[in-house]
Amino acid sequence: DGGITQSPKYLFRKEGQNVTLSCEQNLNHDAMYWYRQDPGQGLRLIYYSQIVNDFQKGDIAEGYSVSREKKESFPLTVTSAQKNPTAFYLCASSIDLTSLDSPLHFGNGTRLTVT
């Protein structure tokens, strides 16, 4: 079955450490996204990518970095510059960024706790 795999499901880190969240898709989708979910705030876009080696900042990109070396993979690094990193992170994909009607397909998410 095609889908999006995020790992790990739970991640614990000490403050000041960088951490990378994995996202892999086998849907052959061009577009991939990272969202952050906090209680009562819905989903906020961190970064998105339309093609390999190209990505754009979303609404809350500060303190995060991404790469897109392969179509299937879009890892997110939460750096020590992110002031409030504890959150639930969701990776998503869609056919492309030019189809208005294309729904997002989501992974199961990674819950990051930084202490």
Added chain:
Amino acid sequence: AQKVTQAQTEISVVEKEDVTLDCVYETRDTTYYLFWYKQPPSGELVFLIRRNSFDEQNEISGRYSWNFQKSTSSFNFTITASQVVDSAVYFCALSEADSGTYKYIFGTGTRLKVLA
């Protein structure tokens, strides 16, 4: 500014009751899409339905129905005869154009609790 409002933060109903989740949106675009997603406790958001701005026909899928009214900028979601498995967070989203690409704007979600 474009935005999506889900004013109901949390709703609790008893099993078999009908429940309506409200969604109000704002956009200056004439062409856009509206979506509903379900987020069960497992965390993954599941796509339920999409509706384009030119199609105001209501839709029914089993116990689920959606009412789209452009005049009030609303896209409400009704679950008939609710079941415990319907317990989840439900998100409404708007897809709108932004400099040649399309972006999603999500509401803050409504947590539905269906009690046995």
